[in-house]
Amino acid sequence: MTTFMSRNDLFLFLGFTIVVLAMPIWLAPFGAGYPDLLQRFMIFGIFAVGFNILFGLTGYLSFGHAAFFGVGSYAAVWSFKLLTLDAIPAMIFAVLISGLFALIIGFLCLRRSGIYFSILTLAFAQMSYNLAYSVLTPITNGETGLQLTLADPRVLDAAVGQTFVGQPVPTLLGQQLGGYAGFYFCAGFLILAFFIAQRIAGSPFGMMLKAIKSNQTRMQFTGFNTRPYALSAFVISGMYAGLAGALLAVTDPLAGAERMQWTASGEVVLMTILGGVGTLVGPVIGAWIIKYFENILSALNDNILARFWSFLPEGVADVVVKITSKFVGDGWHLTLGLAFVIVVIFLPGGIMEGVRRIAAAFRRSGSSSAKPSARTQPAE
Amino acid sequence: MEKSNVVLHVADVHKRFGGLHALADIDLQVEEGKTHAIIGPNGAGKSTLLNVIIGKLAPTSGQVVFDGTVLTGRKPYQINQLGIARVFQTPEIFADLSVLHNVMIPALAKRDGMFTLNMLRSLDSETGIRAEAEHMLEDVGMTNRREMLAGSLSRGDKRRMELAMCLIQHPRLLLLDEPTAGMSRHDTNTTIELLKKIKSRGMTKVIIEHDMHVVFSLADKISVLAQGRIIADGSPDEVRGNPKVQEAYLGGAH
Ligand SMILES: Nc1ncnc2c1ncn2[C@@H]1O[C@H](COP(=O)(O)OP(=O)(O)OP(=O)(O)O)[C@@H](O)[C@H]1O
Ligand SMILES: [Mg+2]
Numbered sequence: 197m198t199t200f201m202s203r204n205d206l207f208l209f210l211g212f213t214i215v216v217l218a219m220p221i222w223l224a225p226f227g228a229g230y231p232d233l234l235q236r237f238m239i240f241g242i243f244a245v246g247f248n249i250l251f252g253l254t255g256y257l258s259f260g261h262a263a264f265f266g267v268g269s270y271a272a273v274w275s276f277k278l279l280t281l282d283a284i285p286a287m288i289f290a291v292l293i294s295g296l297f298a299l300i301i302g303f304l305c306l307r308r309s310g311i312y313f314s315i316l317t318l319a320f321a322q323m324s325y326n327l328a329y330s331v332l333t334p335i336t337n338g339e340t341g342l343q344l345t346l347a348d349p350r351v352l353d354a355a356v357g358q359t360f361v362g363q364p365v366p367t368l369l370g371q372q373l374g375g376y377a378g379f380y381f382c383a384g385f386l387i388l389a390f391f392i393a394q395r396i397a398g399s400p401f402g403m404m405l406k407a408i409k410s411n412q413t414r415m416q417f418t419g420f421n422t423r424p425y426a427l428s429a430f431v432i433s434g435m436y437a438g439l440a441g442a443l444l445a446v447t448d449p450l451a452g453a454e455r456m457q458w459t460a461s462g463e464v465v466l467m468t469i470l471g472g473v474g475t476l477v478g479p480v481i482g483a484w485i486i487k488y489f490e491n492i493l494s495a496l497n498d499n500i501l502a503r504f505w506s507f508l509p510e511g512v513a514d515v516v517v518k519i520t521s522k523f524v525g526d527g528w529h530l531t532l533g534l535a536f537v538i539v540v541i542f543l544p545g546g547i548m549e550g551v552r553r554i555a556a557a558f559r560r561s562g563s564s565s566a567k568p569s570a571r572t573q574p575a576e
Numbered sequence: 577m578e579k580s581n582v583v584l585h586v587a588d589v590h591k592r593f594g595g596l597h598a599l600a601d602i603d604l605q606v607e608e609g610k611t612h613a614i615i616g617p618n619g620a621g622k623s624t625l626l627n628v629i630i631g632k633l634a635p636t637s638g639q640v641v642f643d644g645t646v647l648t649g650r651k652p653y654q655i656n657q658l659g660i661a662r663v664f665q666t667p668e669i670f671a672d673l674s675v676l677h678n679v680m681i682p683a684l685a686k687r688d689g690m691f692t693l694n695m696l697r698s699l700d701s702e703t704g705i706r707a708e709a710e711h712m713l714e715d716v717g718m719t720n721r722r723e724m725l726a727g728s729l730s731r732g733d734k735r736r737m738e739l740a741m742c743l744i745q746h747p748r749l750l751l752l753d754e755p756t757a758g759m760s761r762h763d764t765n766t767t768i769e770l771l772k773k774i775k776s777r778g779m780t781k782v783i784i785e786h787d788m789h790v791v792f793s794l795a796d797k798i799s800v801l802a803q804g805r806i807i808a809d810g811s812p813d814e815v816r817g818n819p820k821v822q823e824a825y826l827g828g829a830h
Binding site: 406421 | 630632651652653656657661662668669670671672673677680681682684685686688689690691692693694695696697698699700702741745
């Protein structure tokens with residue numbers, strides 16, 4: 197057991213699991229305890245955890261991961277249409293297809309590193325996005341998006357004689373996956389995704405990824421072929437993205453190409469950096485915070501703002517409403533951008549660095565006479 | 577000179593950087609188990625020669641043969657896997673990782689080869705590799721620094737750690753590019769002792785050094801490089817007595 201997982205890792209994992217499963221309770225006071233939003237917390241948490249394996253551990257910044265997210269969504273919807281409404285085959289199918297897709301794109305993009313790698317991933321993702329709207333419309337159903345219909349063959353369901361009345365919805369062993377059932381389904385996957393990421397980070401393979409980020413040249417002169425390591429990290433993170441995309445299709449079985457757009461790729465970069473690049477929980481927290489504020493701010497409009505600022509004198513209130521309205525609704529990305537700039541400038545390690553700093557300050561004030569921390573370097 | 581136990585043969589190597597002839601007609605034979613020093617003024621082409629050997633640079637012409645295997649055209653990681661390790665002139669280390677991990681990584685390369693997808697094992701269960709790394713750090717006198725981030729070490733300690741990273745692979749050929757530069761006199765002497773100890777184990781070494789004290793206490797053979805050419809070659813005493821060398825290099829300094 198001790199070699200399976202260290203004590204600290206075990207506590208982190210158990211703590212994470214409890215926090216996730218209890219979300220409907222502790223998020224209720226924040227007005228975020230409802231299934232629809234909770235599901236998105238889980239889905240984008242998975243996306244960010246996987247993205248961090250490539251960006252945080254290996255140091256390759258991809259600007260095209262939404263492509264794998266989108267592929268996962270399409271693959272899942274096709275599984276619902278052709279095979280069965282059960283969610284498990286859809287998950288497996290989506291992860292395999294997005295992994296295969298990531299293998300091809302990763303193989304091509306990893307011929308370069310640094311900014312050229314980033315631009316290649318962006319180019320491939322935009323190509324996929326455009327193809328989804330044009331040549332590939334038989335697969336993607338273009339702008340309308342891919343939907344479930346009563347006429348879908350669903351061969352496995354048909355074989356066991358299962359029929360549905362009304363709009364088909366994804367199920368798990370016959371149970372519909374709406375509401376809290378959908379949330380717990382996604383939560384199970386987030387916990388599994390977190391566990392795997394934790395194992396990877398704590399394995400010799402994970403150390404190699406960190407070493408590639410730190411000094412790729414040294415890795416090569418140490419006898420490692422770094423390309424397959426980076427490619428494995430790329431494929432794993434692509435599969436995570438595909439899994440997240442598939443879960444979005446489970447909770448809302450309509451796959452559209454906008455999920456593959458570059459803004460969606462950029463969003464996962466922001467989540468990871470905001471939370472803390474290279475940390476395990478940081479990216480998840482980043483994803484939750486962005487989705488939480490997106491939910492609140494994008495729902496605001498001029499009327500709500502006018503009521504909020506109504507305590508101000510008439511003329512002033514109008515001006516304030518006009519200004520603040522630019523930061524909410526569709527303009528909430530402006531707020532996101534501002535928050536991002538502030539974090540990167542003042543807390544380059546993201547929220548996790550903030551947490552560490554606060555913890556360190558507490559420790560210092562709590563026991564000023566205690567021995568200095570282990571990281572303190574001996575004087576030269 | 578017996579030819580039988582030559583383990584590294586640099587044969588007629590030229591290297592041009594545009595108009596600069598950095599290496600001209602280099603022919604170098606390193607014998608098994610010996611320490612071969614390469615000395616020469618700044619910009620003579622010493623580091624370039626090592627870069628050609630380990631596959632960082634391709635020679636313009638000529639080739640490098642290691643124990644019957646042609647190295648020229650192979651990738652750096654393949655050359656390392658054949659048993660060649662190098663300490664660089666400016667330390668090449670994993671600055672963001674701990675000293676212990678820096679030394680464990682090369683040990684894993686030696687054990688597992690150039691690529692393994694070992695992500696189901698835990699690093700904590702690698703007790704063998706860990707013990708090996710701790711032992712190595714003890715040898716270079718860095719046990720008390722093993723949890724520190726490598727990037728925060730002093731220049732001399734980075735070098736010692738890099739040496740440990742190479743030694744843990746038990747290479748057949750060790751290339752050292754000024755391994756004692758930036759070290760205090762005391763640390764230099766410790767390093768000389770360490771290198772002597774390895775010598776008794778039969779590892780072949782090529783060492784570039786400016787410090788003549790180091791060169792003369794370690795080398796079995798010395799080649800003098802100036803402006804990309806080997807101008808003298810022989811035992812330490814022969815080289816010391818060579819008037820061409822005195823003029824080109826040792827001149828004022830010695
Ligand atoms: N990659 C390169 N591209 C162009 N020129 C180079 C390159 N590497 C080395 N040189 C040039 O080749 C010459 C030899 O350089 P090298 O680094 O081999 O010298 P050195 O003998 O190691 O000197 P030092 O004692 O200063 O380390 C120098 O003039 C250097 O500027
Ligand atoms: Mg040099």
